[in-house]
Amino acid sequence: MRIAVVIPCFKVTRHIEDVIARIGPEVEYIFAIDDACPDNSGDFIEQTIKDPRLKVLRHASNTGVGGAVITGYRAALEAGADILVKVDGDGQMAPELISQFVQPIEVGDADYVKGNRFYSGSAVREMPWVRLFGNAFLSFITKLSSGYWSIFDPTNGFTAIHARALESIDLDRVSKRYFFESDMLIRLGDLRAVVIDIPMRAVYADEVSGIRISRVMxxxxxRHTAATVKRIIYMYFLRDFSLASLNLLFGVILLTFGVTFGAVAWSGSIATGVPATTGTVMLSALPIVLGFQMLLFFASYDIASEPKVPIQRLRITTRVPMRADYRAKSRN
Incomplete structure (x- = not known):
């Protein structure tokens, strides 16, 4: 399979030369995207790095990390790449791991592979506590919004994807800023693509980060809340309707009734000074218990329903051919 590496470049002139030099011979194409970098990363790369595999792409205005990666993805697809690897240019990721990232895709075990900095306890201790807390929080809500319960570290930017899976995604609708990695997981979950984690260790040195946790949280x-609601409605009430759907529906109804009735009865008891009767307590507690159990069953079903068969094995794509494609077919 032909492998392409996509590197978004924004204020990475101190690290990019070393990153590209460490990319192994298994890679056929390297696309570096100058995302309107104030340090002129594109000019720096062209003047200092002489690698025949390298091509520099430029943006007239800054589009964010997602916009830069999407530009690289499209260029790699046009070049005929089968596997597309995204590596940051700030030196936090080891390009030597590229062969490990693409291996599960090459053998047909996965459609999308991403790094996980939380596999090792020693690696976690080296992570700044702000990033540690933020990633732990985001990992949990991403499990809800994407349906990938077995993965962690959703904002990890070291990824590899099969071309067939990428072509099934409408790249025009993918988030262009810092939500890019999470949005990719959400859209891959909608496709029922197989995603796996690869252990890795991140290096934190003097790289420049433009993200502010308080601003993006x-x-x-x-975004994750909206995606969770959409996923559940689509997966359990539009695409399919199963026992899990009934458990979710009645679980929410019973839990809501029990909590609401109990709150009203409790406030009335406080106001009047008259203790609630046993029947009133049971009428509140029983729906809460039953509703909670039903929601637990639904959660168990949802976890067990994580995609198992890679879509690259199915040899199908949901990509809609463009008009140019139709014209090309008609000419042939």
């Missing part, structure tokens, strides 16, 4: 929480 609310945005991430809102």
């Amino acid at each position: 609310i945005e991430f929480l809102w």
Whole structure:
């Protein structure tokens, strides 16, 4: 399989030369995207790095890490790449791991492979506590929004994807900023693609990070909440309707009734000073217990339903051919 590496470049002139030099011979194409970098990363790369595999792409205005990666993805697909690897240019990721990332895709075990910095306890201790807390929180809500319960570290930018899986995604609708990695997981979950983690160790030195946790946390929480609701409605009430759907529906109804009735009865008891009767307590507690059990069953079913068969094995794509494709077919 032909492997392409995509590197978004923004204020990475101190590290990019070393990153590209460490990319092994298994890679056929390297696309570096200058995302309107104030340090002129594109000019720096062309002047200092002489690698025949390398091509520099430029943006007239900054589009964010997601926009830069999407530009590289499209260029790699046009070049005929089968596996597309995304590596950051700030030196936090070891390019020597590329062969490990692409191996599960090459043998047909996965459609998308991503790094996980939480596999090793020693690696976690080296991570700044702000990043540790933020990634732990985001990992949990990403499990809810994407349906990938067995993965962690969703914002990890070291990824590899099969071309067939990538072509099934509408790249025009993928988030262009810091939500890019999470949005990719959400859209891959909608496709039922197989995603796996690869252990890795990140290096934190003098790299420049433009992300501010306080600024993006609310945005991430809102986006993940909306994606969770959409996934559950689509997966359990539109695409399919099963016993899990009934458990979710009646579980929510019973739990809501029990909590609401109990709160009203409790407030009335406080106001009047008259203790609630045993029947009133049971009428509140029983729906809460039953509803909670039903929701636990639904969660267990959802976890067990994580995709198992890679879509690359199915040899199908949901990509809609463009008009140019139709014209080419008609000419042939």
